Amino acid sequence: MIQLSKFPINTLKSQPKVSDNRSTSLLLQAGLIRQEMAGVYNYLPLWFKVLKKIENIVREEMNASWAFELLMPALGSKQHWEQTGRWDSIDVLFKVPASGGKEYALNPTQEDIVTPLIKEFIQSYKDLEFWVYHIQHKFRNEARAKSGLLRWREFLMKDLYSFHKNEESFQVYYDNQKQVYTRVFEKLGLGNDTYMTLASGGDFTDKHSHEFQTILDIGEDIIYICDDCNTSHNEEIVGDSFACSNCGSGNHKTHKASEVGNIFPLSTKFTDACGVKYADENGKEKPVFMGSYGIGISRVMWVMAEYFMDETGIAWPEAVAPASHYIIVLGEDNIEKASELAKQIESEWGEVILDDRMGRKDWFGQKMGDAELLWIPNIIVLSPKTLEKWGYEVRKRWEKEWAIV
């Protein structure tokens, strides 16, 4: 239970203006975030609860697909980044000077760390296939960070890496991950507007990679969705005139979108660089095929804020809302009654925000405003008036009518 009388973090009366998106203004107003510096944020307690809920939805799906969770560090050894040739080629790599004239990387991704890490565990065909993941902070030395969705210098990601005997085995797993990702974004309530999108495979492979793009007015990407078969393409792979890669149709719509996840065939790029080989059934040395699969947890959270906001606040799906119920209590004498109700709700539902701030006619307007701004799915009013006639009033945040209980 969060008792607002003891909770230090008040909402703001008005929305701070930020340059490029309204969700960031709302998050600031609601007391959910504060900027540490451009591209780096403090997550205040109610926002942290949303983060943990999203993280756990992602974690459940990873564990359900038999992935092993581990934790690789934020600091990476220079030697590992040099081994893959990326110490100098990644321009957003933070390089941290350390005592003794050393330098470390502040990892922006972890292919370069996970591949040498698993090397000793891959000896023979019996050791393959497997996949590991972690949920860890990542860092990018962005030249120009912006407020909100784009170009963060520090962010939280789930990244999974899979290792396979051959390309066929890789492909089966990769196709399975498409379904896992689709399920994650459905569970988060983004399913209707999130498209698996063909994108460039970069330098690693002739194949396409697949991005998961959520349609959003402030999105930084443009996607082309085929009218006839619904296949989505990132603008970067569309030539001068659109022809659907699946059905050949030229009919399409374009949308702005924001990338919330991606899955990437890496072929043998990193395993070769790190000397990861296995002995097949005949003792012959063979290359190991690899894929990487990312979901930007903090990015998803911000996209959800932007996607679910309405005129008064952020319309969280119940699965990720900072709390299940918001109880507005009026009258000092009624706090104990409201507190009992809160305990009862918590034992059956989820966490409750108890707005027991008192004084100045108990701030009804302020309390209702905060409940709507935070968009807690269920709002309850318990006041002398409701107690006189019945017990309390309750309504879903998205309904106008109050129910009497």
Added chain:
Amino acid sequence: MIQLSKFPINTLKSQPKVSDNRSTSLLLQAGLIRQEMAGVYNYLPLWFKVLKKIENIVREEMNASWAFELLMPALGSKQHWEQTGRWDSIDVLFKVPASGGKEYALNPTQEDIVTPLIKEFIQSYKDLEFWVYHIQHKFRNEARAKSGLLRWREFLMKDLYSFHKNEESFQVYYDNQKQVYTRVFEKLGLGNDTYMTLASGGDFTDKHSHEFQTILDIGEDIIYICDDCNTSHNEEIVGDSFACSNCGSGNHKTHKASEVGNIFPLSTKFTDACGVKYADENGKEKPVFMGSYGIGISRVMWVMAEYFMDETGIAWPEAVAPASHYIIVLGEDNIEKASELAKQIESEWGEVILDDRMGRKDWFGQKMGDAELLWIPNIIVLSPKTLEKWGYEVRKRWEKEWAIV
């Protein structure tokens, strides 16, 4: 359920030698950790499970004492570190060069971040007191990192910060935290040998701070425990001859010990530096008193490994063991039966490691060795022999006798 036939991370046949402690050798042998570089570790899946369990025990106690969890970033702004005068005074502060000629800190602690963060939420006496905490990776640019317990460059900490109207209110909270910390270390099974120890208050206060020190042969600190009243003192505050700070007695024992937590009175050092003041009942501006309270989660984990190890492995308390049961199954035909048993145990107890690796007479010796090395509290054997006579055999890891089920 962890099926070892699908789990890539094997134990090693022998213990790698590391310079300064046996627990690190055991953790390497058991496939729990791998070094990324000196002072920086990869936490492999079973070790990650232990980490999460310790983290959650700490979190439960924090939440039970009404602390609000939030998340501050790993990167800190230079301005914040300059404001408190510590940009130049902390010699282990990693300074990260960033594009545009900027520099960031890689936070080794967070007083310098949390104080400016909460400043706007403290206006009047009504806003006090409160406390917030987070569990976040910390970084120290150590000149000489060692293997094992000491001088890590990256580690996980719980740090809590409290803010108060006056010294008395601070002291009540501080004394309460002594009990909270005592409870945490009891829950972790370290209670008998962990001493609340008087230590220097540093530059911030004339008062002592309090460390929680676990007696350990490889500990880096020396503590003086009074024979008459059991009060513990860090060597740093003991003069030429010991006199107990509590009862004056000169009788004492000394022990090597390792610091697992500390609580620290900060007085108004950081709040003054950041201009955090509040208006009292008469509208008069007053200083804000502050304390900080740390538990090194990864340090605690390593201390537990060292503290609980015996001849064959690490004797985890059940509350933090990587799994509850270890099922050794012999005979390919029995895997399904063992798997059903595992599911049944998981629904009633906790996670199961199912050792279903097959071939070479099913590796009984290897399997039993791994079960003992990992010290899973309950070991089960299900084999053609046990099935012929009864169902399976089970024993507690620390008992010699098998029970027949």
